[in-house]
Amino acid sequence: MAQRDVEAVGAEEIHEVLEAAPVGMIKVDSNGRVIFTNRELERMFRYSREQLRGAPLDVLIPDRYRVAHAEHLRRFSEMPQTRKMAVGRELFGRRSDGTEFPVDVALNPVVSGNQPFVVASVIDVTEQHESAKQLTQLAADLKERNEELERFVITVSHDLKSPLVTMLGYLGHLQRDLEAGRIEEQQEYVQRIRRAGERMKLKIDDLLSFSRVGRDGVEPSMVNIASVIQNLLDLKSEELEAKHIRVHMSCTTEALCCDPSHFERVIDNLLVNAMRYGCANPSPEVWIQVRQLPDQMVELIVADNGTGVDQKYAERVFELFQRLSSDGEGTGVGLAIVRKIANWYGGRAWVDERLGGGAQFHVTFSINRRVPVEEKAPGLPGQSSEIKPAQPQAATGTSGRSPGATL
Amino acid sequence: MTGNLRPVRFLLVEDDDDHADLILRAMMESRIVNVVERISDGESAIKYLQRAAPYEYAERPDVVLLDLNLPKLNGHELLAWIKQNPSFRNVPVVVLTTSAAEVDVARAYTSQANSYLVKPLDFEQFDRMVRSLQLYWAVWNTPSRA
Numbered sequence: 226m227a228q229r230d231v232e233a234v235g236a237e238e239i240h241e242v243l244e245a246a247p248v249g250m251i252k253v254d255s256n257g258r259v260i261f262t263n264r265e266l267e268r269m270f271r272y273s274r275e276q277l278r279g280a281p282l283d284v285l286i287p288d289r290y291r292v293a294h295a296e297h298l299r300r301f302s303e304m305p306q307t308r309k310m311a312v313g314r315e316l317f318g319r320r321s322d323g324t325e326f327p328v329d330v331a332l333n334p335v336v337s338g339n340q341p342f343v344v345a346s347v348i349d350v351t352e353q354h355e356s357a358k359q360l361t362q363l364a365a366d367l368k369e370r371n372e373e374l375e376r377f378v379i380t381v382s383h384d385l386k387s388p389l390v391t392m393l394g395y396l397g398h399l400q401r402d403l404e405a406g407r408i409e410e411q412q413e414y415v416q417r418i419r420r421a422g423e424r425m426k427l428k429i430d431d432l433l434s435f436s437r438v439g440r441d442g443v444e445p446s447m448v449n450i451a452s453v454i455q456n457l458l459d460l461k462s463e464e465l466e467a468k469h470i471r472v473h474m475s476c477t478t479e480a481l482c483c484d485p486s487h488f489e490r491v492i493d494n495l496l497v498n499a500m501r502y503g504c505a506n507p508s509p510e511v512w513i514q515v516r517q518l519p520d521q522m523v524e525l526i527v528a529d530n531g532t533g534v535d536q537k538y539a540e541r542v543f544e545l546f547q548r549l550s551s552d553g554e555g556t557g558v559g560l561a562i563v564r565k566i567a568n569w570y571g572g573r574a575w576v577d578e579r580l581g582g583g584a585q586f587h588v589t590f591s592i593n594r595r596v597p598v599e600e601k602a603p604g605l606p607g608q609s610s611e612i613k614p615a616q617p618q619a620a621t622g623t624s625g626r627s628p629g630a631t632l
Numbered sequence: 633m634t635g636n637l638r639p640v641r642f643l644l645v646e647d648d649d650d651h652a653d654l655i656l657r658a659m660m661e662s663r664i665v666n667v668v669e670r671i672s673d674g675e676s677a678i679k680y681l682q683r684a685a686p687y688e689y690a691e692r693p694d695v696v697l698l699d700l701n702l703p704k705l706n707g708h709e710l711l712a713w714i715k716q717n718p719s720f721r722n723v724p725v726v727v728l729t730t731s732a733a734e735v736d737v738a739r740a741y742t743s744q745a746n747s748y749l750v751k752p753l754d755f756e757q758f759d760r761m762v763r764s765l766q767l768y769w770a771v772w773n774t775p776s777r778a
Contacts, residue, residue: 379731379733379735379736382733383701383729383730383731383733383736384701384730386730386731386751386753387648387651387701387730389753390651390654390730390751390752390753390758391648391650391651391654393753393754393755393758394650394651394654394755394758395650395654396755397754397755397756397758397759398657398755400755417650417653420650421650535704538704546701547703548703549703549704550703
């Protein structure tokens with residue numbers, strides 16, 4: 226009697242353990258009928274015990290796997306052994322509402338009353354699945370970043386070696402001439418060496434600016450667009466006058482929330498570009514336009530009536546060290562900086578043809594660029610800066626030979 | 633080897649004025665007679681090869697010396713154009729660049745560059761390299777044997 230009590234308590238405990246198990250448990254007969262399920266399995270698949278009891282196992286399997294699964298079950302019945310299911314493949318369960326979720330299944334054959342059965346444990350691995358997907362994505366992003374960095378290093382080292390070849394080459398000539406007492410060309414060698422050194426310095430400065438975009442000292446504030454442009458035009462007034470460049474300006478939006486140095490840099494680089502390459506026309510003109518776009522975006526357009534940019538190279542001009550001219554001016558970094566800043570502000574930069582001839586550069590910015598936590602430089606305020614959309618205030622003007630545009 | 637040295641006509645495609653000057657100086661200092669035409673971007677080089685305006689006078693080069701980092705059409709693109717063009721694919725192309733990057737070397741040889749030379753930082757080496765280059769092509773002056 227006492228022995229039977231112990232056996233009875235044992236069976237009850239086993240049942241309790243099965244019911245309370247944190248993994249789903251299921252027992253299926255050789256025809257694929259459900260004989261037993263525990264609470265966790267029912268919760269996982271959103272079925273009641275009554276719905277599952279005697280039901281075909283297929284109800285728990287997504288339609289597309291059913292045929293293959295029946296075959297797997299048949300093979301398992303022929304050679305039953307304890308094992309994990311579908312090692313190396315993803316398995317999915319199907320809930321009563323038809324939704325699917327990733328599962329991990331282990332199988333164990335049992336014989337009860339001379340009848341073969343399969344007992345399986347089922348674990349919902351949605352979280353692991355998501356983590357694995359995120360890890361895969363992170364690994365892919367990291368790989369891409371590394372490749373980008375490698376390309377950057379190759380490009381930079383290639384381009385910085387160029388002035389070094391020049392300097393060391395002419396130093397060699399200089400040394401040889403000094404030793405031989407020849408003086409005719411020494412001055413020329415020295416000039417070439419100095420120019421190469423200056424070019425190298427400009428390139429290094431521009432590269433540092435390029436790499437710093439979005440990394441340090443970002444201090445967003447409300448920037449008065451028209452006054453920034455006017456200040457730059459004032460600074461360049463002598464050069465504009467000397468090159469007889471007429472500047473036209475139209476500004477229908479007032480303010481932008483960004484680091485003022487970023488906006489200045491974009492305008493400055495585009496203006497320098499327009500003044501350098503857009504002046505092939507005997508009556509050179511530059512148009513600067515700032516306008517509000519939908520979706521809280523602002524567009525800056527800088528156009529000229531020069532030779533324009535062949536659309537074949539419209540993308541290339543924004544790449545690091547890519548230039549369309551062999552005039553020796555410029556470092557090939559300016560437009561890359563423009564694009565990097567635009568991207569940082571959730572916008573983009575591109576060039577097309579101005580109606581009537583010439584190049585037309587466009588840069589868009591989000592006026593409420595929020596600074597993500599990971600992009601904040603140390604010492605930045607904890608909250609993101611935001612401004613209310615500015616009330617458009619039309620300001621248009623055309624300057625004559627003097628660049629002092631009317632605002 | 634025939635030893636029959638006739639002037640080699642080089643087309644130097646190089647956007648950097650100083651590098652072009654250094655190459656020409658090194659060539660002039662050797663005793664070998666060459667003809668060197670210098671073009672400073674890839675698009676103009678194609679016009680030159682096709683004798684399109686303003687290069688109607690152009691003569692077919694024996695060898696193209698090609699920098700990779702060119703404005704507009706870059707050196708890789710020009711190399712591919714030359715090697716895919718039935719009229720010019722037999723013209724030997726020597727890549728002469730500051731880039732020692734594997735990716736550039738591999739791409740150049742895939743595009744059938746005949747040689748890939750990295751511009752040395754050392755002056756003596758630079759001079760030696762240019763002289764060997766012109767001597768090599770002066771001796772092996774028959775493009776089909778290159």
